[in-house]
Amino acid sequence: MKFLDTKEQLLSLIEEIFINILPQYLPSSEIREQQINMAKQILLSFIENKKIVVEAPTGIGKSLAYLVPAVVYLKELQKNTRIIVSTYTKTLQQQLQKKDLPLIEKIVDYLYKDKIWYTTFFGSENxxxxFKFYELKKDLLTQDEILKIINIENWLKTTQTGCVEEIEVEQDFWHEINRESDLCRAKHCKFYSECFYYKNLKQLKNMDIIIINHHLFFANILALNNLVPKRNKETEEIIIFDEAHNLENVIYQWFGEEISNNQIKFLCKQVYNIKKQRGLVTKLHSLPENLKQNIIDSVISVLEQTEEFFAQINLKLLQAKPEVRIFVPNIVENTLIPELSKLFNLLSSAKNLVSKREEVFKLTVFTKRIVKFIKIIAMWLKCEDTKNYIYWVEKEETKRKKLKIILRITPIDLTKEMQEYVYSVYDKIVFTSATLCVNYDFKFFKSSVGLFPEIIPNSTTSNELILSSSFDYKNNVVIYLPEGVPNPKHEYEEFKEVIIDIIEKLIKLTEGNTFVLFTSFELMNWVVEHFKLDYKLFVQTTSKYKLLEQYKKTENSVLFGVNTFWQGVDIPGEKLISIIIPKLPFDVPDHPIIEAKTEKIESEGKDSFKEYLLPNAILKLKQGFGRLIRRKTDWGIISILDPRITTQWYGKYFLKSLPECKITTDFNTLKDFFYTKKGYKK
Ligand code: SF4
Incomplete structure (x- = not known):
């Protein structure tokens, strides 16, 4: 193939790929104007050296719409290009790796008789x-651990990647044998030449396309690009953020600081595991016995104080809510830092007495970790800069039903950091998702990821594209807005009593096959308790994946979910034909991050409801709505029970943000629609 250089020729090539080449390898593919348009606009943005934000509704084939122009750019304009596709979910990573990229490979072979190299790369802890595995094997193990070791050994005989993705393993056990970046001795490790992580890393150098997740992207940025190495210094990187609506949460995690009770306990366990009587200290044979014993005693004290310190926090702050912001210093007594300091001193003394390099190395790592813990706890307790940082605490239950308490320090505004670390470094960035704009405007999304307002000159120049859906919503979706429901803000108890009847009526109509999407566990649990019909209910308690699998396998089932079920769920066909949304998805305004953000907006003289809470809720409703129609042939009902959608001034903005479909307040109209679609006699 002759290399093309004019813009027009390149754009024609994009058309040629989608219209004539792709169908040869994907006979089921259709020619979709929006997909071709998206691909062309992305290519133009690359040529103009600009970022682009694209709202691409479900069903237009957005993965190929960004992969094709990226590869055309690489092959035609800049051979030394690396394409990084960053996603939020593993499901999308798998789809790209197994479905979309093999197609791209065929297209490249057809056009250029050449290869394109691609892979998925995970964070190193995966x-x-x-080294850790064979060290553990030498330890005194329980029967259960021996079985787990055998399982891993069998897996090691066949695995090519050494990645946890491939094997069922308990999380706690995995943490005993996975890579920890600070404990990795890299070239000085005796397993370096066989090390799976480094083998994968070496392969990356030659890759044209690397799929990662948003967490790894930011870990890489903050590690000064050391985690995903470039091919060479001149390599130009194109970044594609798919599922970009989830970027904000990840950004907050990476630019903040956090420390949990579990992290401290894990460190203690590595120094000395009381239950199993093993750990680093038992292997330091050159240490005097009394120092060893002092370290063990100190580990016990740190563990006791960790319990005590976090219990105080739990009791004082977390009884009413799972997340609480703090404003005053020394909210609890600082009993933990002195114990951590003692352990630090003892490990430092041990470091001066051991001679083996490996022992010195491990002791150095653990002392560094303790210094970091002390620093974060001290900063959190001091709570000094409440103008620029959110000091808060969050509790969650682990899979083993244990309480994890996390102290967090989060910057209130990350605009400058994002522009400095990301947007000034990469010119060509694609942000895409099905839900990025509110009322045909990207301002809300852009400010959430620091693309607006511009602080560093020329760092945020970007194009925008909003694509319409190729689905026939008008004929395939009815939005049901029942009348007579009390306002949940003013008459909450009455609201609950009314909606339970409507929910039951709707579930009866569609014979299950329904998602009920809540905004709080409290309301969900109340509805579950009062639900009288005999349908198989799946209620969000266990993992999302398991629950979805059970829901899909069970006839006439109903799923009750909060938060995570509003997005990233793909159930095409008649297994999901009804989505019920009891309350408009406004964020809880007293969540620490929401509270700090709204305060900041108010302090700038703006209305935080209009500027933040409303657009956020609109995007969430769009995400919930998006669960219903996944394929062209899908149809269904969306019922929004919250009366504010019709009675409040902002209600129209919610409706305007959804695709145009039939709206009814009449249950019989809904029934007619359902019967017609099902082919039932009326
Ligand atoms: S090189 Fe690092 S990750 Fe690999 S086996 Fe050695 S210590 Fe572990």
Whole structure:
């Protein structure tokens, strides 16, 4: 193929790929104007050296719409290009790796008789550390652990990647054998040449396309690009953020600081595991016995104080809510830092007495970790800069039903950091998702990821594109807005009593096959308790994945979910034909991050409801709505029970943001629609 250089020729090539080449390898593919348009606009943005934000509704084939122009750019304009596709979910990573990229490979072969190299790369903690594994094997193990070791050994005989993705393993056990970046001795490790992580890393150098997740992207940025190495210094990187609506949460995590009770306990366990009587200290044979014993005693004290310190926090702050912001210093007594300091001193003394390099190395790592813990706890307790940072605490239940308490320090505004670390570094960035704009405007999304307002000159120049859906919503979706429901803000108890009847009526109509999407566990649990019909209910308690699998396998089932079920769920066909939304999805305004953001907006003289809470809720409703129609042939009902959608001034903005479909307040109209679609006699 002759290399093309004019813009027009390149744009024609994009058309040629979608119209004539792709169907040869994907006979089921259709020619979709929006997909071709998206691909062309992305290519133009690359040529103009600009970022682009694209709202691409479900069903237009957005993965190929960004992969094709990226590859055309690489092959035609800049051979030394690396394409990084960053996603939020593993499901999308798998789809790209197994479905979309093999197609791209065929297209490249057809056009250029050439290869395109691609892979998925995970954060390093997802890879086994052979050093840790064989160290553990030497320890005194329980029967259960021996079985787990055998399982891993069998897996090691066949695995090519050494990645946890491939194997069922308990999380706690995995943490005993996975790679920890600070404990990795890299070239000085005796397993370096066989190390799965480094083998994968070496392969990356030659890759044209690397799929990662948003967390790894930011870990890489903050590690000064050391985690995903470039091919060479001149390599130009194109970044594609798919599922970009989830970027904001990830950004907050990476630019903040946090420390949890579990992290401290894990460190203690690595120094000395009381239950199993093993750990680093038992292997330091050159240490005097009394120092060893002092370290063990100190570990016990740190563990006791960790319990005590976090219990105080739990009791004082977390009884009413799972997340609480703090404003005053020394909210609890500082009993933990002195114990951590003692352990630090003892490990430092041990470091001066051991001679083996490996022992010195491990002791150095653990002392550094303790210094970091002390620093974060001290900063959190001091609570000094409440103008620029949110000091808060959050509790969650682990899979083993244990309480995890996390102290967090989060910057209120990350605009400058994002422009400095990301937007000034990369010119060509694609942000895409099905839900990025509110009322045909990207301002809300852009400010959430620091693309607006511009602080560093020329760092945020970007194009925008909003694509319409190729689905026939008008004929396939009815939005049901029942009348006579009390306002949940003013008459909450009455609201609950009314909606339970409507929910039951709707579930009866569609014979299950329904998602009921809540905004709080409290309301969900109340509805579950009062639900009288005999349908198989799946209620969000266990993992999302398991619950979805059970829901899909069970006839006439109903799923009750909060938060995570509003997005990233793909159930095409008649297994999901009804979505019930009891309350408009406004964020809880007293969540620490929401509270700090709204305060900041108010302090700038703006209306935080209009500027933040409303657009956020609109995007969430769009995400919930998006669960219903996944394929062209899908149809269904969306019932929004919250009366504010019709009675309040802002209600129209919610409706305007949804695709145009039939709206009814009449249950019989809904029934007619359902019967017609099902082919039932009326
Ligand atoms: S090189 Fe690092 S990750 Fe690999 S086996 Fe050695 S210590 Fe573990």
């Amino acid at each position: 890879y086994i550390c052979l």
